[in-house]
Amino acid sequence: MEPKDKKSVLTVKDLSLTIDEKKILTDISFSIKPEEVLAVIGPNGSGKSMLLKTLVGIHTPTSGTITWAPKAKVGYLPQRFQVDHYLPMTIEEFLSLKKNPEYSLNEVFSLTKMEKSWRTKNLAHLSSGQLQKILLAWAVLDKPEILLFDEPMENVDIAGQESIYRLLHELQETLHVALILVSHDLNLVYRYADQVLCLNQKMLCYGPPHNALTEQKIKELFDTHTLFHHTH
Amino acid sequence: MTDYFIYTLISGVFVAVASGLIGSFLVLKKMTLMSDALSHVALPGIALGVIFKFEPIIGGLLFLFLSIILIWGIENKTKLATESITGVLFVTALAVGSILISETDLLEAFFGNVENISRIQLLIQTIIALGIIGIVAKNFKSLILVSIAPDLTYSEKISRKKLELLLLVLIALTISIGIGFVGVLLMSALSIIPAVTARNLSKNLKMYVWWSMIIATLSLLGGIIISHVTQSVNPGVATVLISAFFFLVSLFGMRK
Numbered sequence A: 001m002e003p004k005d006k007k008s009v010l011t012v013k014d015l016s017l018t019i020d021e022k023k024i025l026t027d028i029s030f031s032i033k034p035e036e037v038l039a040v041i042g043p044n045g046s047g048k049s050m051l052l053k054t055l056v057g058i059h060t061p062t063s064g065t066i067t068w069a070p071k072a073k074v075g076y077l078p079q080r081f082q083v084d085h086y087l088p089m090t091i092e093e094f095l096s097l098k099k100n101p102e103y104s105l106n107e108v109f110s111l112t113k114m115e116k117s118w119r120t121k122n123l124a125h126l127s128s129g130q131l132q133k134i135l136l137a138w139a140v141l142d143k144p145e146i147l148l149f150d151e152p153m154e155n156v157d158i159a160g161q162e163s164i165y166r167l168l169h170e171l172q173e174t175l176h177v178a179l180i181l182v183s184h185d186l187n188l189v190y191r192y193a194d195q196v197l198c199l200n201q202k203m204l205c206y207g208p209p210h211n212a213l214t215e216q217k218i219k220e221l222f223d224t225h226t227l228f229h230h231t232h
Numbered sequence B: 001m002t003d004y005f006i007y008t009l010i011s012g013v014f015v016a017v018a019s020g021l022i023g024s025f026l027v028l029k030k031m032t033l034m035s036d037a038l039s040h041v042a043l044p045g046i047a048l049g050v051i052f053k054f055e056p057i058i059g060g061l062l063f064l065f066l067s068i069i070l071i072w073g074i075e076n077k078t079k080l081a082t083e084s085i086t087g088v089l090f091v092t093a094l095a096v097g098s099i100l101i102s103e104t105d106l107l108e109a110f111f112g113n114v115e116n117i118s119r120i121q122l123l124i125q126t127i128i129a130l131g132i133i134g135i136v137a138k139n140f141k142s143l144i145l146v147s148i149a150p151d152l153t154y155s156e157k158i159s160r161k162k163l164e165l166l167l168l169v170l171i172a173l174t175i176s177i178g179i180g181f182v183g184v185l186l187m188s189a190l191s192i193i194p195a196v197t198a199r200n201l202s203k204n205l206k207m208y209v210w211w212s213m214i215i216a217t218l219s220l221l222g223g224i225i226i227s228h229v230t231q232s233v234n235p236g237v238a239t240v241l242i243s244a245f246f247f248l249v250s251l252f253g254m255r256k
Helices: A048-056 A091-095 A105-111 A116-120 A128-140 A158-175 A186-192 A215-222 B003-028 B032-040 B043-052 B056-077 B082-100 B103-111 B119-138 B140-148 B150-156 B160-186 B188-201 B205-230 B235-252
Strands: A010-019 A022-032 A037-041 A063-068 A074-077 A146-149 A178-183 A195-200 A202-207
Touching: A010 A048, A022 A048, A022 A063, A022 A195, A022 A202, A037 A048, A037 A186, A048 A074, A048 A146, A048 A178, A074 A128, A074 B150, A091 A105, A091 A116, A091 A128, A105 A116, A105 A128, A105 A158, A128 A158, A146 A158, A158 A178, A158 A186, A178 A186, A195 A215, A202 A215, B003 B032, B003 B119, B003 B140, B003 B160, B003 B188, B003 B205, B032 B056, B032 B082, B032 B160, B032 B188, B043 B056, B043 B082, B043 B103, B043 B160, B056 B082, B056 B119, B056 B160, B082 B103, B103 B160, B119 B140, B119 B160, B140 B150, B140 B160, B150 B160, B160 B188, B160 B205, B160 B235, B188 B205, B188 B235, B205 B235
Parallel strands: A037 A178, A037 A195, A074 A146, A146 A178
Antiparallel strands: A010 A022, A010 A063, A195 A202
């Protein structure tokens, strides 16, 4: 299960995270190769967001290693991007804060399917779904090798969520980036992911969705049948 | 007009520009009360300067730096919020400073006294102001990013902790240069009120930062001149009132 022919963008080994004596993550190991999509699924409070935060360095792992490919550029989209409703800043100004962009603003606008007129739109006037899109534009600006996408908070409506995941999928294919996405939506996992990692503080499953996600595992993970809609 | 008065005005412009600039970050990062409280920490340092006859600005700076190192250290070691730590430090410093200093000097330290700023202090504060403006210009994008979306700094490979320390250092420097003009109690008039006013007037970041610097400058110059002409109003107090007036006006021109 671990061919070494294509170098991994990211290899995580026995990663554990304990905060205030509370075990958040225990012995997580996985790796992701270029252009691969890894879905991290698990119930609320299972440590999904904390895993991403640890990968980008917001939290320091208690033990274990995180190895990035040399000079790998990482795009990170946090779960929540709150903008003070009074922040005087246009979309254009926000995106120009990015260090070392590889795309022009025009390019990134068409990549993320944003209208040009948005350039001077105020950040504070956007819905949370629209902000998510801006974050995505921000994350791809420097042509990253890998994107870490945390599931948007509930306040993004279903239609908004659908479109952001579709856009994410398209970007992943056109830009050939690897992608780690956090979600609780199993349909999404079957549709887009090459690998799936089931997380509930511990790693309950890991592998290609159809092998890893047995009904038994899903039951164990969510402790219920109802979240499992269909397999295809 | 004397030479000295002209030097005061020139120094005032630089001090005000630096204060307005830093103020715009304080408002974005929601650190306004923290910086206001922090300014009081300078008091014991100023007192030592008065007692031992050295430039009060140096003593003030020394105490400000000691406290930001303390604040930053405690914040990184414990779970206490910066606001709470500053709260403890500031009242303690205020009490210590009040014991050390005579009543007239205390009033001066509280509200500032333009007439008593030495030429050396004018020079020192102008140089520091230029330094602040230069450092901000060089790190503008990172400082803005850490102010509005600190979580995004990690994937940019810029150190959030270092930037936050840099911001604290810049705040301390800004407070130290404003104290001579407006005193420890009124320092926020030079940084916070202009920035809040600018936010009311601006629809983008560029306008916001410029307005903040302009309003700070107009307020301070207005305060110094009014005080000079009337010979009765304290310049710090005049500066506060002018900037508060700008704020009121900005409420009517507020942009959505």
